[in-house]
Amino acid sequence: MKQPIIALLTDFGLSDHYVGVLKGVISNINPNATMIDITHLIEPQNIRQGAILLQEVYPYYPKGTIFVAVVDPGVGSSRDAICIKTSKGYLIGPDNGLFSFILANERSYEIRKIENDKYFRRPLSATFHARDIFAPAAAHLSKQDIFKTLGRKLKRIGVSWNTVLKWSDESLVGEIVYIDRFGNGITNISKSEFKKANKTSQRVKLKSKEVSMKEFFAEGKKDELIAVWNSSQLLEFAVPNDSAEKKYEIKVGDSVEVSTL
Amino acid sequence: MKQPIIALLTDFGLSDHYVGVLKGVISNINPNATMIDITHLIEPQNIRQGAILLQEVYPYYPKGTIFVAVVDPGVGSSRDAICIKTSKGYLIGPDNGLFSFILANERSYEIRKIENDKYFRRPLSATFHARDIFAPAAAHLSKQDIFKTLGRKLKRIGVSWNTVLKWSDESLVGEIVYIDRFGNGITNISKSEFKKANKTSQRVKLKSKEVSMKEFFAEGKKDELIAVWNSSQLLEFAVPNDSAEKKYEIKVGDSVEVSTL
């Protein structure tokens, strides 16, 4: 039988030994594990960025996938190690907000604290729980359904960042939450909000200046700042064949308004 | 039976969610897919660089390999999505020149437009065809020979960049086409041109200055700019244990002349 995929997202970078250690630990427990790197280049300790990227890739993975996500500035302190069973598969990592965007869209899920030291790597370090707790839990889970034996059930996650955007008159106000490699600015404004409200988006403003909406990138003119509904149905700012970050100095936190008039 | 390898080359970078999404989509269609990353660090939208690197790795992969190459500034516009069956395996991506260097060395091949929406991911976005068209086509092809059902046959690729170097008297003139991580400058002058013409390369000039030819890197002196026939039989400029890019300011486009006298 095909084993579930273990998909990895961390801020460990690609230059150090951390990712290589993780993969060694997983292979050691389950030599048949199929590991996929989502990314290891989350900005060091930027939990929110990790949460955004995890939410972006989550829908595309097959049922049964075990996500291991580690952006963990509080490692060794009192934050819990958790495993969440969702409709798709499992989420494993620190309880610091990393999974809150995903959970906001899940109807039902079960959270367990990872505390059964039968699954820990020994000696347990105070600084590398990815190696000693998260990777072993994922590797054991990929071999056998040990979810209920990981530890006690938790009622809710400890840190939740889900923010619901609010309508103000006929407009929805959000912000740029992420700048990608191409210099495109991705916002937290989703097309689905307009569907839900039975409204049609008509005008887009970035820091109070109107921006032209297009169907796809190549439709824009050279050097023109445009807005599109991107492949995740989020509003995104771009410059065709160029970088909106460099050309228009867009940045994370810039306010965005989409109105229906 | 062993499934074919799906080898990925893109300009998506390693920091964003794009590569993680691709791999999720492929795994979802074919949970047994074997994916190999060639590189995801092609300079954003630099199609020519993508074409050079794809050509460099192509000969080393086993028969049956499915190459997915995406450097796609024209996504959403009228450029075709294509799949090419070659003597080795399959090439999948936008019809924008990415495959032209490989095809220049292939005796026979068949090109199909990818237009059968049975294989598309829905809803089809205007900005992420790698996710909605190329990855699904590759994943389906890795399970079953669906090549002929992808779409109509095309006579030729739409964009071809293959350039044939010309002899001028007793010398072959080309240029530096790529600078690698070590600061070495790789040219488009191949040793095979000299064999074909029954000639022997004797002298190398970079921007009209003579450069000494060596057998291997370690043969050069400290700080010396040398030329070698590299592992792909292309002329390459290097400085032993150092960077020719930094020491001698070589760059893409610098003219190179190899003469037989």
Add this chain to the structure above:
Amino acid sequence: MKQPIIALLTDFGLSDHYVGVLKGVISNINPNATMIDITHLIEPQNIRQGAILLQEVYPYYPKGTIFVAVVDPGVGSSRDAICIKTSKGYLIGPDNGLFSFILANERSYEIRKIENDKYFRRPLSATFHARDIFAPAAAHLSKQDIFKTLGRKLKRIGVSWNTVLKWSDESLVGEIVYIDRFGNGITNISKSEFKKANKTSQRVKLKSKEVSMKEFFAEGKKDELIAVWNSSQLLEFAVPNDSAEKKYEIKVGDSVEVSTL
């Protein structure tokens, strides 16, 4: 039967074709090979950094693992290509010091020169032995136990860098050997030295200035430079949620003293 893992560590970077070529060559010889990337971002030609990272990941991999490590400024010169059989698995690469830290902790091992050209890729290049010698040797070894047929037995490795730290009165003196992505400074002082000597570490000095020891990162105060025994039991300098490299300008080579008083 499950095949052994081939774990790759190089200084080839992730932007060029070199890693993609390696993986193609291995797949071509063994289509069922399981390859894991440790890292390809060793600083170009920094053999010592490669040796440190290889030593860090080595303990975590399963028995049978074949490590291919290539940081090879002397490629094409007289340095040997070697394969070492250890208690864990195999080490393959140039004989230039890359494996010396691992071997210092191995009780017994056997070294073979890789010289049987039956396993070479032809034509053999002078500049890319990873492709023509190391990768093919690893791929063949992953299919069948051909260790003894690789070439003659060597008595010892040609270059060994293992340095034994010495006690000076009641203190052990070492240095920072590596700065990681988080700006933490990792030293060559191991907790095990204190156990061996039946002593307890008490005070840490970095460039003669005392630094406070903590159990884990989150125990330090904001902006405070702290020392911890890291997850590999090596002394490490860090600033909680920040970079010690940026805040305190720590760097490779900085002297470190740990005393028992």
